[in-house]
Amino acid sequence: MAFAISAGAKIVTVPSSIDEGFALPPLEKFEALITPRTKGILICNPNNPTGYLYTMKEMLQIRDLVKKYDLFLFSDEVYREFCYTGAPYISAFHLPGVEQNVVLIDSVSKRYNECGIRIGAIITKHKELKQNVMKFCQARLSPPLLGQIVAEASIDAGTDYMLMTYNEYVERRKFLIDGLNRIPGCYSPIPMGAFYTVVSLPVDDADRFCEWCLNDFEYEGATVFMAPASGFYTTPGMGKREVRMAYVLNKADLGHALKVLTEALRAYPGKTAEAPQ
């Protein structure tokens, strides 16, 4: 968002909600916002922060929009190795008829757990865009040298590493989501990809609750650190009782975090009795 704004782009958002499990909003909501100045649609799939994975049907709907209005389809697919539905992954580049429109965004950050390595890629068949991206590359001279070496070596990691990581996330996902949905008043849809989930909590204000956890609460010397979901929405008021959690800790630590969260929700002065929306 910050980079888009400073490049002079105007971002218009189409909100999805926890009630719908963060599914793709109806196409009419997109079409209502498209103007002659609209340049492209951006999706993140599998999604950060929701863990949602677009279905074939949804991807084809996006394809139709992109084709109809001749838009770019910016598709952030950095979590694409982490899909838990069993169905084959649908990349934007699998969509027939929009090959020239797709701009895929990739990174070694998630695939190989190399967030600080700072090596990514933009993949597109669009000639003019490629030529313009090249100008930025030349102005920057070079991505980090050591990162380039690490990223190149990582390609040889092989399927063993990928499978081990995948299986570990499958386990953590089940463990965390089951645990969350057992806490009274908590609700998390089942994320289908990535390693995040958005959880609705029985609190008055998730921003305040997260701050309270860090400043005013501890259980046996520990607390929980969550990202309030409001910052992921652009619609004021949305996500007010939601937080994003990442299941990047091992299962023992996730278990401990669930225990601490349960205690925090019990002690929090702003807890709400009723089930959250």
Next chain:
Amino acid sequence: MAFAISAGAKIVTVPSSIDEGFALPPLEKFEALITPRTKGILICNPNNPTGYLYTMKEMLQIRDLVKKYDLFLFSDEVYREFCYTGAPYISAFHLPGVEQNVVLIDSVSKRYNECGIRIGAIITKHKELKQNVMKFCQARLSPPLLGQIVAEASIDAGTDYMLMTYNEYVERRKFLIDGLNRIPGCYSPIPMGAFYTVVSLPVDDADRFCEWCLNDFEYEGATVFMAPASGFYTTPGMGKREVRMAYVLNKADLGHALKVLTEALRAYPGKTAEAPQ
């Protein structure tokens, strides 16, 4: 230049020339260009590509301008360890009365020979600017992790390494500049800092000569690779017979390069008989 333009800034240049040894142009030339929209002056000191080092007198002149018009003084000082005049280095931050105006740009690239590490710094006492830079830092999340580790470790390099590097550049500078000025028709001022020099060559067009060296010339299987200086000027026509050379090779290789350059100038179809301007 590319980043300034894409941020919406208008860059206005004040040309210096090889005839004046790349000294600071007269202050009137700066003042004639300053308008109410002028935000700052940018200098690179010691200078890339010229190797020029601003004198105390010149720095005080810049200071007076900055103060009079309340401008930012963006001072790129990444080569400040490499000054060969014996006089103490004058940083923009040494100038009294403009402490709030100075924005110093630093990097480990040159100091520790770590160009690909991609770790630098912006140093300023200007509160509002610091707060805004922080927004960019937060949007970017993090500079490269491995680069941060390398850069931090480099601070412990100690004076031995710095002195060794310094002495090596002093030797190379003398060797290269002496050698260049002995080639008929060549002229290089004596660079006072950094590890570059701009050389005037007896050729019709330095862009064409550099290209010819790479495509159409070899001497005993070798050629020379130089940066045409025209790309460092913004005034069309300036630097037409000039190239930038970096003395980053060891002395034996520099000697070889001088020999190959001499032969290239002999063989080049577009050589000019007269001494260059």
